[in-house]
Amino acid sequence: MEFVTHHPVLVVSLIKIAIALFVVMTALAYLTWFERKVVARIQSRWGPYWVGPHGLLQPLADGIKFLFKEDIVPPAADKISYVLAPFLALALALTTLALIPIGPATISILGQPTQLVISHSNVALILLFAISSIGIYAVVLAGWSSNSKYPLMGGLRSSAQMISYEVSLTLSVVGVLLIAGSFDFYDIVGGQSGHWAHFFPKWHIFPQILGFICYLTAAIAETNRVPFDLPEAETELVAGFHTEYSSFKFAMFFMAEYANMITVSCLATLLFLGGWLSPFPETGAWRWQLYLPAAGLIIAGIGLIVGGLRGVQLSAKLVFPVLGIVCLGVGYLCTLPGVMPVIQGPFWFTAKVFFLLFFYVWARGTLPRFRYDQLMSFGWKFLLPLSLINLVVTSLVVVLRLR
Amino acid sequence: MNIAMLVFIACGVMAIVGALALILAREPVHSALALVLVMISLAILYLLLGAAFIAAIQILVYAGAIMVLFVFVIMLLNAGEEVRTNVSRLAKWVGLPLGVFFLVEMAYSLFREYGNRAAATSGAAAPDPRLTQQLSMKLFTEFVLPFELTSILILIAVLGALVLAKRES
Numbered sequence: 131m132e133f134v135t136h137h138p139v140l141v142v143s144l145i146k147i148a149i150a151l152f153v154v155m156t157a158l159a160y161l162t163w164f165e166r167k168v169v170a171r172i173q174s175r176w177g178p179y180w181v182g183p184h185g186l187l188q189p190l191a192d193g194i195k196f197l198f199k200e201d202i203v204p205p206a207a208d209k210i211s212y213v214l215a216p217f218l219a220l221a222l223a224l225t226t227l228a229l230i231p232i233g234p235a236t237i238s239i240l241g242q243p244t245q246l247v248i249s250h251s252n253v254a255l256i257l258l259f260a261i262s263s264i265g266i267y268a269v270v271l272a273g274w275s276s277n278s279k280y281p282l283m284g285g286l287r288s289s290a291q292m293i294s295y296e297v298s299l300t301l302s303v304v305g306v307l308l309i310a311g312s313f314d315f316y317d318i319v320g321g322q323s324g325h326w327a328h329f330f331p332k333w334h335i336f337p338q339i340l341g342f343i344c345y346l347t348a349a350i351a352e353t354n355r356v357p358f359d360l361p362e363a364e365t366e367l368v369a370g371f372h373t374e375y376s377s378f379k380f381a382m383f384f385m386a387e388y389a390n391m392i393t394v395s396c397l398a399t400l401l402f403l404g405g406w407l408s409p410f411p412e413t414g415a416w417r418w419q420l421y422l423p424a425a426g427l428i429i430a431g432i433g434l435i436v437g438g439l440r441g442v443q444l445s446a447k448l449v450f451p452v453l454g455i456v457c458l459g460v461g462y463l464c465t466l467p468g469v470m471p472v473i474q475g476p477f478w479f480t481a482k483v484f485f486l487l488f489f490y491v492w493a494r495g496t497l498p499r500f501r502y503d504q505l506m507s508f509g510w511k512f513l514l515p516l517s518l519i520n521l522v523v524t525s526l527v528v529v530l531r532l533r
Numbered sequence: 534m535n536i537a538m539l540v541f542i543a544c545g546v547m548a549i550v551g552a553l554a555l556i557l558a559r560e561p562v563h564s565a566l567a568l569v570l571v572m573i574s575l576a577i578l579y580l581l582l583g584a585a586f587i588a589a590i591q592i593l594v595y596a597g598a599i600m601v602l603f604v605f606v607i608m609l610l611n612a613g614e615e616v617r618t619n620v621s622r623l624a625k626w627v628g629l630p631l632g633v634f635f636l637v638e639m640a641y642s643l644f645r646e647y648g649n650r651a652a653a654t655s656g657a658a659a660p661d662p663r664l665t666q667q668l669s670m671k672l673f674t675e676f677v678l679p680f681e682l683t684s685i686l687i688l689i690a691v692l693g694a695l696v697l698a699k700r701e702s
Contacts, residue, residue, distance in 0.1 A: 137536070140536065208560070208562075210563075211562065211563075211566070251585050252585070252665070253585045253586045253589055253665060256586065256589040256590070256593065257585065257588075257589045259589075259593060259597075260576075260588075260589040260590075260592035260593040260596075260597060261592070263592070263593055263596070263597025263598070263601075264569075264573075264592065264596055264597055266597070266601050267566075267569065267601070267604070270601070270604050270605065270608060271562075271566075273608070274562060274604075274608045282608070282611075285608065286605075286608065286609060289601070289605055289608075290605070293601060293602070293605070313665065
């Protein structure tokens with residue numbers, strides 16, 4: 131206890147990091163399940179079904195499988211870089227999440243008042259870009275150190291792609307920065323509060339619709355996802371830069387990709403979609419929105435109980451009602467006066483991030499892959515000029531309004 | 534001995550080890566990575582000083598942009614191991630003593646300047662929330678001409694590279 135009283139900030143930070151890691155790791159695992167389910171539904175299949183009810187234990191089974199597979203290091207590989215690359219990928223992908231706030235509330239841990247973010251910085255956005263820009267090394271190193279043809283080609287392709295699209299990604303955000311006038315996420319989200327005509331939320335997506343489209347496109351390319359997943363074009367390059375990786379090192383690249391998806395979705399939410407702000411006005415007539423988190427959980431709980439009892443599998447009949455009761459319990463907790471104001475921010479934030487993640491998966495289930503030269507010319511000749519135009523127009527409007 | 538001091542020592546050691554590895558490594562990619570390590574350690578030192586903006590820019594520009602291009606080019610050319618030649622006589626007889634001399638001079642002047650109040654100033658400085666604003670005010674008012682000249686210089690370099698690349702052989 132003495133350590134706690136001497137280093138309160140450090141201990142509280144460690145607790146927050148532990149909670150965030152647990153939540154993010156679980157989210158990563160179930161994001162893979164969610165993606166497989168949604169893509170399966172788009173393609174009229176069932177997706178994972180047999181490991182647990184509706185394949186709910188599939189991520190766990192995959193994790194165990196990855197852990198117990200043989201870990202092969204190719205004899206010709208450059209050992210240091212080969213081992214370093216996956217660690218770098220995952221560590222950096224998770225570090226960026228430390229800068230992302232999920233709500234405005236101040237909670238108290240061990241008697242210490244603290245915000246819903248691990249690290250609050252007044253230049254958080256630039257720090258986030260700085261950390262994620264180092265992530266390219268993981269790809270470059272993995273491709274180079276494997277000392278093999280396909281990984282080298284895949285590494286070259288994806289690093290070229292990431293360098294190209296990083297320009298558009300950063301430029302598309304500058305418009306928001308000009309309007310907000312701050313690098314601090316709390317200020318950026320705070321500037322989006324309020325409504326036009328008492329109904330339309332003042333989110334940056336409306337004045338910055340061009341910037342939002344540029345950001346979303348560049349973000350999909352930056353995370354190497356369909357339709358920009360050239361580095362992993364199976365028919366041409368086997369598996370791209372991580373061809374030679376096996377076992378848990380491969381799993382780390384996999385997790386890093388999904389963690390990056392979550393990061394760019396969180397960033398899009400904070401910058402363009404109003405972060406943790408509710409889309410409805412906060413006037414008296416809209417007070418019912420405070421019960422939305424509880425209502426959502428209770429509806430989900432009832433759905434789980436009814437659906438589970440009507441299910442075919444025995445495991446579903448047993449597990450889903452239990453999950454439903456847990457949902458009902460948490461939903462009841464959300465109506466308590468101490469919890470209700472705190473839960474609003476995280477609820478809206480998670481809902482928006484979830485929608486963006488669904489958009490990601492939706493794009494993957496729908497769009498065909500670009501050809502490599504198309505990808506490059508699209509990035510440099512279309513996306514970059516578009517984000518530059520957005521930047522110039524935004525600066526002009528901002529300057530004219532200042533006068 | 535507080536945590537800031539521990540971080541400072543760790544980053545200092547990392548920077549020095551990285552700088553040595555940069556010179557001594559024979560694989561070009563390893564040298565480049567060692568340089569990245571030096572830059573990241575420096576960025577963490579800036580963070581300790583409370584200059585988060587400079588730290589972020591240091592990583593973003595040097596580690597995230599310039600060195601990525603270096604590594605990319607090394608990979609593209611598939612450069613092999615460096616060939617060791619005998620050290621040139623000039624480097625041996627002039628360079629080594631000069632290096633030692635500069636090191637001693639730097640250490641001496643730093644010690645004379647800060648040695649007495651080293652104990653008083655240990656620990657992380659409180660970050661100034663208006664540091665970024667102050668920096669940009671200076672940059673865009675007092676130093677606007679050098680700033681614009683630098684960007685024109687970079688533009689000229691880009692044009693030069695284009696001309697060299699487009700020239701018909």
